Every structure is written in structure tokens, then in C-alpha cells.
Amino acid sequence: xxxxxxxxxxxxxxxxxxxxxxxxxxxxxxxxxxxxxxxxxxxxxxxxxxxxxxxxxxxxxxxxxxxxxxxxxxxxxxxxxxxxxxxxxxxxxxxxxxxxxxxxxxxxxxxxxxxxxxxxxxxxxxxxxxxxxxxxxxxxxxxxxxxxxxxxxxxxxxxxxxxxxxxxxxxxxxxxxxxxxxxxxxxxxxxxxxxxxxxxxxxxxxxxxxxxxxxxxxxxxxxxxxxxxxxxxxxxxxxxxxxxxxxxxxxxxxxxxxxxxxxxxxxxxxxxxxxxxxxxxxxxxxxxxxxxxxxxxxxxxxxxxxxxxxxxxxxxxxxxxxxxxxxxxxxxxxx
Amino acid sequence: xxxxxxxxxxxxxxxxxxxxxxxxxxxxxxxxxxxxxxxxxxxxxxxxxxxxxxxxxxxxxxxxxxxxxxxxxxxxxxxxxxxxxxxxxxxxxxxxxxxxxxxxxxxxxxxxxxxxxxxxxxxxxxxxxxxxxxxxxxxxxxxxxxxxxxxxxxxxxxxxxxxxxxxxxxxxxxxxxxxxxxxxxxxxxxxxxxxxxxxxxxxxxxxxxxxxxxxxxxxxxxxxxxxxxxxxxxxxxxxxxxxxxxxxxxxxxxxxxxxxxxxxxxxxxxxxxxxxxxxxxxxxxxxxxxxxxxxxxxxxxxxxxxxxxxxxxxxxxxxxxxxxxxxxxxxxxxxx
Numbered sequence: 001x002x003x004x005x006x007x008x009x010x011x012x013x014x015x016x017x018x019x020x021x022x023x024x025x026x027x028x029x030x031x032x033x034x035x036x037x038x039x040x041x042x043x044x045x046x047x048x049x050x051x052x053x054x055x056x057x058x059x060x061x062x063x064x065x066x067x068x069x070x071x072x073x074x075x076x077x078x079x080x081x082x083x084x085x086x087x088x089x090x091x092x093x094x095x096x097x098x099x100x101x102x103x104x105x106x107x108x109x110x111x112x113x114x115x116x117x118x119x120x121x122x123x124x125x126x127x128x129x130x131x132x133x134x135x136x137x138x139x140x141x142x143x144x145x146x147x148x149x150x151x152x153x154x155x156x157x158x159x160x161x162x163x164x165x166x167x168x169x170x171x172x173x174x175x176x177x178x179x180x181x182x183x184x185x186x187x188x189x190x191x192x193x194x195x196x197x198x199x200x201x202x203x204x205x206x207x208x209x210x211x212x213x214x215x216x217x218x219x220x221x222x223x224x225x226x227x228x229x230x231x232x233x234x235x236x237x238x239x240x241x242x243x244x245x246x247x248x249x250x251x252x253x254x255x256x257x258x259x260x261x262x263x264x265x266x267x268x269x270x271x272x273x274x275x276x277x278x279x280x281x282x283x284x285x286x287x288x289x290x291x292x293x294x295x296x297x298x299x300x301x302x303x304x305x306x307x308x309x310x311x312x313x314x315x316x317x318x319x320x321x322x323x324x325x326x327x328x329x330x331x332x333x334x335x
Numbered sequence: 336x337x338x339x340x341x342x343x344x345x346x347x348x349x350x351x352x353x354x355x356x357x358x359x360x361x362x363x364x365x366x367x368x369x370x371x372x373x374x375x376x377x378x379x380x381x382x383x384x385x386x387x388x389x390x391x392x393x394x395x396x397x398x399x400x401x402x403x404x405x406x407x408x409x410x411x412x413x414x415x416x417x418x419x420x421x422x423x424x425x426x427x428x429x430x431x432x433x434x435x436x437x438x439x440x441x442x443x444x445x446x447x448x449x450x451x452x453x454x455x456x457x458x459x460x461x462x463x464x465x466x467x468x469x470x471x472x473x474x475x476x477x478x479x480x481x482x483x484x485x486x487x488x489x490x491x492x493x494x495x496x497x498x499x500x501x502x503x504x505x506x507x508x509x510x511x512x513x514x515x516x517x518x519x520x521x522x523x524x525x526x527x528x529x530x531x532x533x534x535x536x537x538x539x540x541x542x543x544x545x546x547x548x549x550x551x552x553x554x555x556x557x558x559x560x561x562x563x564x565x566x567x568x569x570x571x572x573x574x575x576x577x578x579x580x581x582x583x584x585x586x587x588x589x590x591x592x593x594x595x596x597x598x599x600x601x602x603x604x605x606x607x608x609x610x611x612x613x614x615x616x617x618x619x620x621x622x623x624x625x626x627x628x629x630x631x632x633x634x635x636x637x638x639x640x641x642x643x644x645x646x647x648x649x650x651x652x653x654x655x656x657x658x659x660x661x662x663x664x665x666x667x668x669x670x671x
Binding site: 090139142143150151153154155157158159161162164165166168169172173260261309310312313314315316317319320323324327328 | 489491496499652653656657659660
């Protein structure tokens with residue numbers, strides 16, 4: 001283990017991450033299009049005052065920030081799993097076709113099943129995410145020995161372009177492109193408690209399963225033969241992890257639409273802080289991912305208030321320098 | 336010297352591809368939401384048509400067909416040059432982010448500068464060019480490694496990253512804009528041949544007239560560059576200079592076409608590959624064919640898109656992606 005290299009014990013780092021997360025949450029609750037002070041927020045959350053402001057905080061801002069938290073955590077963990085499973089430092093649900101796949105099934109379902117409720121939309125997104133991931137990973141496994149990490153990303157980009165074109169085509173053909181783009185580019189505008197009730201259990205369960213499987217994932221991420229040698233049932237673990245990954249990515253698409261780069265960045269940042277053990281990476285990714293999304297969403301809400309700047313755009317702008325850095329390193333420092 | 340038989344073959348293929356373009360153009364003329372029947376096309380061109388026939392033919396169908404062919408040509412040639420210069424079979428102005436750069440340039444221009452209806456059309460390619468040039472330059476810088484030169488795969492990857500971030504930037508810009516302008520840009524982004532009118536043909540044509548001959552003249556340096564760097568230096572090519580010129584030409588071609596047609600990917604990828612598989616890697620031979628295949632592919636994509644869905648049509652960019660992405664994957668598997 002790398003314990004000797006660590007400068008600080010993990011518990012302190014985790015507490016630090018949690019503090020950042022709590023601060024991000026407080027900031028995101030205070031700032032917004034409507035001015036509120038920390039006292040207002042506290043009053044709205046702790047008492048049952050019925051003022052416009054309290055209602056606004058409770059019914060609009062709070063569910064939205066919870067959604068941001070959940071999505072940030074879900075995408076980060078999903079990205080971390082993906083990077084471990086494929087041993088690819090550039091893996092991200094957005095880059096490897098999961099979100100594009102979800103878009104396609106979403107477009108199909110909106111076109112063909114006019115009466116969809118929130119639960120079915122989420123399931124549909126998950127199916128689509130699985131489909132996209134299968135396509136990309138399947139194509140890259142056609143070649144013996146698999147693709148290099150870089151080529152998988154290229155395959156992902158092409159598949160995403162293809163699936164996005166299908167989704168747009170369906171949207172235009174059935175004249176539902178507005179509804180589809182409302183879902184896929186919607187961001188966290190208008191997240192309601194009902195949506196959260198449906199989706200949050202999936203995300204929370206997914207993260208818990210990921211936490212339980214962190215140890216086998218660590219071994220898998222090092223070396224597959226090693227994992228076999230240590231008596232792991234690789235196929236079962238891989239399948240479960242794949243399902244968890246799709247579950248998390250699909251749920252977050254259903255909640256906020258397309259978000260690239262969160263799943264890429266957060267696990268890498270976390271890895272730089274806590275090392276390569278997924279038992280440390282996954283909990284830390286959860287809090288840091290949540291904190292990051294809270295900050296990105298707050299930025300999106302305030303940068304051009306009262307209008308919203310889509311959070312996806314902010315994330316991809318922040319994500320680019322990071323992506324470049326990773327490409328530069330060539331993934332040498334990975335794992 | 337180039338074998339005479341090969342030249343003969345190249346001629347044949349060149350004529351076939353020109354014929355394909357013309358044939359598709361004629362088919363495309365006759366079908367569509369408001370069509371002119373085939374037996375009326377020649378009389379209408381000769382000036383004997385009704386007002387409606389003339390209007391449909393001269394003001395709707397013909398300019399659009401011209402624009403589509405020209406854009407396809409420019410994209411294909413740009414792709415061919417990029418693939419040669421970067422020694423990367425997967426390079427395409429759309430995939431590696433040049434389109435997105437032009438898009439951001441045009442979005443900024445469109446949102447923040449007063450628009451003069453008369454000169455707007457002619458300004459577009461320039462603005463697109465500046466945006467694309469900045470993007471291409473950044474991609475180049477970030478994928479350059481000291482001592483090793485440009486790493487092909489890295490170039491594409493950096494391009495993918497840039498195109499995502501720039502799309503993000505575009506959304507940030509758009510979301511702060513007025514509704515009307517947003518609708519226009521959103522439509523533009525999907526690769527709709529929106530500028531289907533004669534001024535757009537005129538805005539695009541000079542770029543092609545200027546840049547196509549340059550790229551033909553540079554076919555030989557391009558051959559050498561696409562082999563490898565030591566060889567090109569060995570036979571006395573001024574590497575930096577030729578590469579710079581060729582890249583500028585490629586960016587100019589892509590930007591001028593994108594500024595009129597919107598984001599269209601994969602044409603610049605497919606056309607050069609098809610041409611190369613037909614007549615081999617010599618750019619003197621394959622560039623002319625690349626151009627016509629590119630024009631044909633985009634025209635085909637637009638004709639399909641226009642007729643698959645009436646009356647608005649499916650943007651050509653979407654059709655191109657539907658055809659092109661599987662091809663990209665095929666190349667990826669083959670070359671891995």
C-alpha cells in the first residue's frame with residue numbers, strides 16, 4: 001500500500017473534503033437570482049415560516065441544490081468506476097457514449113410514448129446509457145487486445161456523434177426537438193421534490209454498492225490476472241460494476257441532461273489527493289463531485305442573473321484545461 | 336514519374352465523380368417540397384417556365400445545390416490537407432474542433448456586433464476564419480511535443496476536447512442572448528444549409544477559387560509531409576513553411592464552408608479516404624477526386640435530408656453524421 005507516501009491520514013483528507021462540500025452547499029443556498037441572506041436560509045430550513053422567500057428556498061433552491069449534489073456524486077463515482085474498469089484514464093460517461101445513448105432512447109420514448117412519467121424516463125435513460133456504453137466498449141473489444149485508451153475515446157466521440165445525430169433526427173422528424181432538448185440540455189432548472197424522490201434512491205443505492213465493491217475494483221484496476229489469482233469472480237464483479245455505472249450515469253442524465261467532464265475530472269483530482277485505492281477514491285469522489293456540481297450550478301445561476309447559464313457549458317469550459325493536461329501526460333501517471 | 340495507366344484511371348474516376356455530382360444535382364433539382372417536374376427543368380432554364388417554376392428553380396433549388404456542392408468540396412479538401420499534414424487518417428475539420436472554433440467566432444460576431452444586412456454574408460467567412468484559425472493554432476500548440484512533432488492521435492484528442500469546450504462556450508454565449516438570435520444560431524449549429532441564396536454562393540466562391548489552386552500547387556510538399564518529417568527535410572522541403580501554408584489553406588477552406596453551412600462533420604473525413612482508396616496516396620491524383628466526392632457526398636446528404644422530412648428537412652449535418660460516424664468507426668477498427 002502507499003501508506004508511507006501519504007502525508008496526511010485519509011480521515012483528515014476526507015473531513016477536509018466534507019468541509020468543502022458543506023461550504024459549497026451553504027454558498028449555493030445563499031446566492032442566486034433572488035437575494036437571500038444566510039439568516040433567511042436558516043429560517044426557511046429550520047422553521048416552518050410561510051413567506052415567499054422561505055417557500056422559494058424550500059421549493060426551488062433546495063431541491064435544485066440537492067439535485068446538483070446527487071448528480072455530481074453520481075457522475076464522479078460513475079467516472080471513477082469506469083476509469084477503474086477499463087483502466088482508461090480518459091474514461092467519462094459523457095466521452096464514452098453513455099449520455100448520447102441516453103439521449104437516443106429519451107428521444108425515442110418521447111416520440112413514441114407520449115405519456116411517460118418520471119420513473120419510466122429514468123429507466124429509459126439507463127437503458128440508453130447501457131446501450132451507448134455497450135456500443136463503444138464493444139467496438140473497442142473487436143480488435144484483439146482492445147483499443148488503446150486514446151482510441152476508445154475516439155470511438156466514443158464517433159459513436160456519440162452518431163447517436164446524437166439520431167436523437168436530433170428523431171426530434172426533428174417527430175417535431176419534438178424542443179421537448180428532447182429540454183431534457184438533454186435542461187440543467188437543473190425546475191427540479192422538483194417529486195423528481196428527486198424518484199431518482200435519489202437509485203443514485204444513493206448505486207453509490208453504496210460502489211463503496212462495497214471498492215476493494216475488488218482496486219484490484220481489477222491494477223491487473224486482471226492478479227484479480228483472478230486472488231480468487232475474485234471477475235465476471236460477476238465486472239457485471240455489477242457495469243450496472244452500477246450505467247445506473248448512476250442514466251439517473252443523472254434523467255435529472256440534468258448531458259454533462260461531460262465531471263466524471264473525468266473529479267476522480268483524477270481525487271486520485272491526486274488520496275492515491276489509487278478505490279476504497280479511498282469512491283467516498284472522496286462522492287463529496288468532491290457533489291461540491292463541484294454545487295459550485296458549478298451556483299456559478300451558472302449567478303454569472304448572468306436572472307438568466308441561467310447552462311451548467312453543462314460551465315463544466316465543459318472548466319473541464320477543457322483539465323482534459324488537455326491529461327492528454328499531455330498521456331495517462332502515464334495513471335493507476 | 337506517375338504511371339500513364341494510373342493517370343488514365345484517375346481521369347476515368349474523376350469524370351465518373353463529376354458525372355455523379357451532376358446526376359445527383361439533376362435528381363435533386365426535381366424532387367423536394369415544392370418541385371419542378373423533370374420535363375420542365377430545361378424549358379425553365381431556357382426562360383420558358385412559369386413564375387412559380389422559375390422561382391423554385393432559380394431562387395430555391397439551384398443556389399442551395401451550388402452551396403451544398405461548394406461546401407462539400409471545401410470540407411473534403413480541407414480534410415485531405417489536414418490528414419496529410421498531421422499524418423493522421425482520422426483528421427476532419429469537424430471532429431478536431433475547427434468547426435466549433437468558427438462557430439464561436441460567428442456566434443460572438445452575431446451577438447455583439449451590429450449587423451449590416453448587406454455585408455453580413457460576406458463577413459461571415461472572414462469571422463469564421465479568424466475563429467477557426469485561433470482554434471487550430473491552440474490545438475496545434477497543445478498537441479505539439481518537443482522533439483516528436485505533432486502526435487496524430489493526440490491532435491485528434493485535443494481537438495475533441497476543444498470542440499466540446501467551445502460548444503460549451505457557445506452555449507454560455509447563447510444563453511445570454513436574445514431569443515431570436517438564439518433560434519438562428521441553434522439552427523445553424525446542427526449543420527443546416529441555411530444560406531441557400533445567391534449571395535452566399537458569391538461569398539463562398541472566392542475562397543474556393545483562391546484556395547483550391549494553392550492546394551493543388553502544394554500537392555507535392557503535401558505528399559512529402561504525409562510520408563514523414565525526416566524524408567521531407569531530406570529532400571529539401573521547408574517543413575515549417577509548407578506546413579503553415581497548408582494548414583492555413585485547410586483552415587480557410589473549412590471555415591468558409593462552415594460559416595455558410597453550419598457544423599458539418601465527417602465529409603472531410605470520408606471524401607479523402609474514398610479518393611485515396613481509389614487512386615492511391617499521391618495528392619496530385621487524389622485531391623481533384625476528393626473535391627468532387629466531397630461535393631457529391633454533401634449534396635447527397637442534403638438531398639436525402641431535404642426529402643426524408645417535409646417541409647423543413649433534416650439538416651445535412653445530421654445525415655452526414657449518420658453516414659460518416661460508422662465509417663469513422665470502421666477506420667478506427669481497421670487501423671488500430
